[in-house]
Amino acid sequence: MGTWWQGTWLVAERALLENVRSRTVKVVTGVLLLLSVAAVTLPQVIGGGSTTYKLATVGTAPAGVKAALTAAAKSAELKVAYTTRADKASVRRAVRDGDATAGLVGTTLYTATDAGGTFPVLVAQTLVSQEASRRLSAAGLSPRQVADIQAIRPPRQVTVGRVDDAGRAGIGFAVGVVLYLAITFAGTAIATTVATEKSTRISEVLLAVLRPSQVLVGTVLAIGTVALAQLVVLAAPLAVAVRVTDAIGLPAVAGGDIAFAVAWFGLGFVLYAFAYAATASLVDKVTEVNSAIMPVTVALVLGYLLAVAVVMPDPGSGWSTAVSIFPLSAPLAMPIRWAAGTVPVYQLLVAMALTAATGGLLAWLGSSIYQRALLVTGRRVKLRDAITRP
Amino acid sequence: MARVGTMGLQIDGVAHSFGDRMALDGVSFQVVPGVLTGLLGPNGAGKTTLLRVLLGVLRADRGEIRFGGRRVTAADRRGWGYLPQERGLYSAMRAGDQVVYFGRLHGLAPREATRRARLLLEELGLAARWGERTDKLSGGMQQRLQLATALVHDPEVAVLDEPFNGLDPVAVASLSETLRRRSRDGRTVLFSSHQLDLVQDLCEDIVMVDRGRVVLEGSVGRLRASSGRRQLRLHVQPPHRDWLRAFPDVTVVSDEADELRLTLPLGTDPLVVLDAARTAGRVVDFGLDLPTLSQLFLNAADPDADINDPGANESRAS
Numbered sequence: 001m002g003t004w005w006q007g008t009w010l011v012a013e014r015a016l017l018e019n020v021r022s023r024t025v026k027v028v029t030g031v032l033l034l035l036s037v038a039a040v041t042l043p044q045v046i047g048g049g050s051t052t053y054k055l056a057t058v059g060t061a062p063a064g065v066k067a068a069l070t071a072a073a074k075s076a077e078l079k080v081a082y083t084t085r086a087d088k089a090s091v092r093r094a095v096r097d098g099d100a101t102a103g104l105v106g107t108t109l110y111t112a113t114d115a116g117g118t119f120p121v122l123v124a125q126t127l128v129s130q131e132a133s134r135r136l137s138a139a140g141l142s143p144r145q146v147a148d149i150q151a152i153r154p155p156r157q158v159t160v161g162r163v164d165d166a167g168r169a170g171i172g173f174a175v176g177v178v179l180y181l182a183i184t185f186a187g188t189a190i191a192t193t194v195a196t197e198k199s200t201r202i203s204e205v206l207l208a209v210l211r212p213s214q215v216l217v218g219t220v221l222a223i224g225t226v227a228l229a230q231l232v233v234l235a236a237p238l239a240v241a242v243r244v245t246d247a248i249g250l251p252a253v254a255g256g257d258i259a260f261a262v263a264w265f266g267l268g269f270v271l272y273a274f275a276y277a278a279t280a281s282l283v284d285k286v287t288e289v290n291s292a293i294m295p296v297t298v299a300l301v302l303g304y305l306l307a308v309a310v311v312m313p314d315p316g317s318g319w320s321t322a323v324s325i326f327p328l329s330a331p332l333a334m335p336i337r338w339a340a341g342t343v344p345v346y347q348l349l350v351a352m353a354l355t356a357a358t359g360g361l362l363a364w365l366g367s368s369i370y371q372r373a374l375l376v377t378g379r380r381v382k383l384r385d386a387i388t389r390p
Numbered sequence: 391m392a393r394v395g396t397m398g399l400q401i402d403g404v405a406h407s408f409g410d411r412m413a414l415d416g417v418s419f420q421v422v423p424g425v426l427t428g429l430l431g432p433n434g435a436g437k438t439t440l441l442r443v444l445l446g447v448l449r450a451d452r453g454e455i456r457f458g459g460r461r462v463t464a465a466d467r468r469g470w471g472y473l474p475q476e477r478g479l480y481s482a483m484r485a486g487d488q489v490v491y492f493g494r495l496h497g498l499a500p501r502e503a504t505r506r507a508r509l510l511l512e513e514l515g516l517a518a519r520w521g522e523r524t525d526k527l528s529g530g531m532q533q534r535l536q537l538a539t540a541l542v543h544d545p546e547v548a549v550l551d552e553p554f555n556g557l558d559p560v561a562v563a564s565l566s567e568t569l570r571r572r573s574r575d576g577r578t579v580l581f582s583s584h585q586l587d588l589v590q591d592l593c594e595d596i597v598m599v600d601r602g603r604v605v606l607e608g609s610v611g612r613l614r615a616s617s618g619r620r621q622l623r624l625h626v627q628p629p630h631r632d633w634l635r636a637f638p639d640v641t642v643v644s645d646e647a648d649e650l651r652l653t654l655p656l657g658t659d660p661l662v663v664l665d666a667a668r669t670a671g672r673v674v675d676f677g678l679d680l681p682t683l684s685q686l687f688l689n690a691a692d693p694d695a696d697i698n699d700p701g702a703n704e705s706r707a708s
Binding site: 003 | 442464468476481483492
């Protein structure tokens with residue numbers, strides 16, 4: 001077994017070096033890094049403006065309202081700016097045109113139809129609180145008693161939906177997309193490598209020294225490592241941002257979900273990688289790769305569509321359970337379902353075991369197709385021939 | 391010659407078919423260490439299939455391959471050297487790295503693989519190309535580089551499929567010297583070729599295959615000398631042929647004023663025929679022509695072949 005690994009490792013090492021040196025891989029990794037950095041930093045830069053809300057008033061806003069609002073805004077981690085208008089109509093216009101988030105004229109609060117979020121509520125609460133305090137003071141309560149009443153906080157709000165935690169579910173969705181893309185890219189890279197080795201006839205030299213499984217596993221290992229490294233590159237700025245600024249608002253569980261995603265990437269990658277390699281070995285020319293790997297691509301796309309169409313809207317349904325356990329869709333569907341928080345552990349284990357077993361089966365079948373198909377040159381090999389030929 | 395024994399590589403009744411087409415039909419022969427052996431035959435004779443079976447790239451339907459009297463295992467084969475007919479190198483890899491890589495695949499430690507790769511590229515005249523990308527080398531250089539990847543680990547058994555294909559005469563000479571050196575060192579070297587007459591002087595032993603069967607096997611010198619197809623070429627003056635009546639077994643191939651061509655059967659001593667000619671007239675020129683390998687092949691492959699036509703030499707075998 002030691003020598004099996006030795007040969008496999010040599011194949012992997014060579015393919016890895018070739019990938020690392022390849023310009024395409026460098027460019028793709030660079031673009032990924034840029035995208036990731038942009039995804040983390042751009043919302044911060046752009047978002048700096050959007051967390052500042054503007055209140056339009058006729059003349060200067062009352063000092064008491066201003067002070068209370070600024071204090072409330074501070075505790076809610078947002079900024080408030082004030083703008084003055086000449087009359088009621090101008091305030092209305094400012095709000096309508098988006099120059100202000102809200103407008104306050106006497107006892108009327110103008111808000112836009114589409115934006116504003118919690119800010120109008122905050123303004124309204126501040127006004128109510130101010131007026132309540134004034135009346136309580138007038139009724140003879142001491143300032144301390146008034147302050148005590150003002151300290152009353154509304155109950156903690158928990159959103160109840162189909163998913164346990166919308167933030168986590170969002171992460172699950174993102175993980176699904178990234179896994180799908182990663183497997184597609186890595187699978188195509190494997191297919192291209194296999195087809196190139198076949199069309200340049202290196203495979204025959206390799207097969208005289210190595211077992212097909214060694215060539216296959218070595219190649220898959222190398223490209224899997226590159227893909228995983230690119231995933232890490234993609235995730236690194238995110239992780240740094242969470243650590244350093246803690247300003248992304250990622251749910252606390254996301255770290256675990258991301259580790260989980262990496263595990264599923266491993267399983268899903270193994271499953272599809274060998275299928276990609278086996279189908280790619282059927283080609284005669286490198287240009288035929290895309291049509292040769294079509295069945296695998298279709299299976300992957302269907303798996304992803306099932307994950308998005310069935311699991312995303314209702315992770316708890318029976319269909320979702322089936323889709324997240326069926327090996328061909330499990331790597332894409334299970335992380336989504338898991339992030340939605342509705343998966344019993346035994347189902348997770350079953351899905352992982354099934355996916356791993358199917359991956360093993362495909363690795364074995366792939367090796368056998370690979371060995372037979374590699375020696376047939378001058379024409380495209382039919383899958384049936386590669387399986388049934390002695 | 392003591393050719394029978396358990397030494398070397400023994401191919402015993404090997405058969406392989408692709409579907410209905412029988413590529414190898416019970417092929418048996420032996421390759422002796424130290425005797426450079428050529429596997430010859432026309433295109434499509436089954437040479438590549440046989441070599442692939444030898445290397446375990448294809449599996450034999452029946453038959454056995456032994457080395458040193460012992461059945462060959464997959465592990466044994468991994469120590470062999472193989473030059474496939476369809477060359478394959480990593481185009482983006484540097485020439486030296488390529489050889490080192492294959493040395494390591496064959497189990498050499500990195501340092502040892504590098505040392506041997508340098509020696510071998512030196513021997514093959516590629517030392518200056520160590521750092522060049524493989525796809526920047528000329529076709530002939532790539533061919534030598536491919537040979538280097540097959541020999542870098544100094545294999546006990548080297549199997550080369552059409553190593554001379556597409557090489558110029560200088561390259562053929564240098565490559566055959568490399569192979570002879572390995573053979574002299576006691577290695578078992580088997581190569582295939584469809585250019586029978588090109589390799590006539592290179593190999594010591596030949597195995598001729600046609601349509602999946604061995605049709606001729608043995609030492610080149612002995613096969614040519616004992617074929618019974620030797621031709622005596624004479625220029626005798628005056629050109630009368632009465633003296634020939636003393637040799638009823640000798641047949642006249644061609645009779646022109648300046649050249650008489652005779653086929654001598656096995657029992658006839660060429661010197662006796664020559665002496666008779668000398669008594670009859672003045673022998674201006676003479677020579678004994680042994681049949682070429684292609685003539686031997688045509689004769690062995692198809693008993694009805696007309697090998698007496700001297701024009702059939704080169705063109706028909708390739």
